[in-house]
Amino acid sequence: MSGHDDARLARLLAQAAGDALLTVRTQGLTGRDLKDAGDARAQEVLAALLAEHAPGDAVLSEEAADSSARLVADRVWIIDPLDGTREFSEPPRDDWAVHVALWAGGDLVAGAVALPARGVVHGTDAAPVVPPRPAGAPVxxxxxxxxxxxxxxxxxxxxxxxxxxxxxxxxxxxxxxxxxxxxxxxxxxxxxxxxxxxxxxxxxxxxxxxxxxxxxxxxxxxxxxxxxxxxxxxxxxxxxxxxxxxxxxxxxxxxxxxxx
The missing domain is CATH 3.40.190.80 (D-Maltodextrin-Binding Protein; domain 2)
Incomplete structure (x- = not known):
């Protein structure tokens, strides 16, 4: 798979998991039940899509058992199915995310960060343009x-x-x-x-x-x-x-x- 294809896949994965998380938020769950359901559903979506689109790649996920096999793998997807579980469980907060990155050849080569409640995915396939910093503004x-x-x-x-x-x-x-x-x-x-x-x-x-x-x-x-x-x-x-x-x-x- 080319680098551009990897970046597009990272975006697809992050978008799909984010969409699933938005659906979970509509199911009437609260508190710990909502957190657990979100973690589980996003992991399920990402695992299924990786098995379909990148079956030979290893995976390191917050929500799955680790395997030493990744240490000798050429390509490893590093994922956080739901980053900001606390915020996710407190609707209408929107400051939570889905993280999908690909490590290959010793470094990160592709990635995407979905902010589902804001309706946006930031990815390496279309790098963000950082706006100028206002002159004299505090850090x-x-x-x-x-x-x-x-x-x-x-x-x-x-x-x-x-x-x-x-x-x-x-x-x-x-x-x-x-x-x-x-x-x-x-x-x-x-x-x-x-x-x-x-x-x-x-x-x-x-x-x-x-x-x-x-x-x-x-x-x-x-x-x-x-x-x-x-x-x-x-x-x-x-x-x-x-x-x-x-x-x-x-x-x-x-x-x-x-x-x-």
């Missing part, structure tokens, strides 16, 4: 609405930045390429499926992506934990990385019982 950092990480609040203080709260990681990354935010900085716990698709799309849009110390984001590893992430406008990358590196160094050297 805007996308952060979790319920549990913003310490590094983001510390970074905001250093930059004099505004915090923009929202739901899923996919939504926060999308906010950077749509111009709603200038950066998304996270530390404190994520997995490969949380960032793979957003990072693929962000790279296609020309944004900077890395870990908080500036090192590359590496996918399809034995341990799928990938705890920190920076997605930002390229003109802000050097300043943000200098600060995040300093902040993480200070935190690493803090004595027991110190600031966390």
């Amino acid at each position: 805007r950092l996308a952060v979790s609405r319920s549990r913003p990480p310490e590094i983001a609040t510390a970074l905001a203080a250093e930059l004099g930045a505004d915090l923009v709260p929202m739901g899923s990681a996919g939504v926060k990354c999308a906010a950077v390429w749509t111009g709603e935010a200038d950066a998304y900085v996270h530390a404190g716990g994520q997995f490969e499926w949380d960032s793979a698709a957003p990072v693929a799309v962000a790279r296609a849009a020309g944004l900077h992506t890395s870990r908080v110390d500036g090192s590359p984001l590496v996918y399809n590893r034995p341990d799928p934990r990938l705890p920190d992430l920076v997605v930002c406008r390229p003109e802000l990358a050097a300043q943000i990385l200098a600060l995040t590196t300093a902040l993480t160094t200070v935190r690493a050297g803090a004595p027991a019982g110190g600031a966390r």
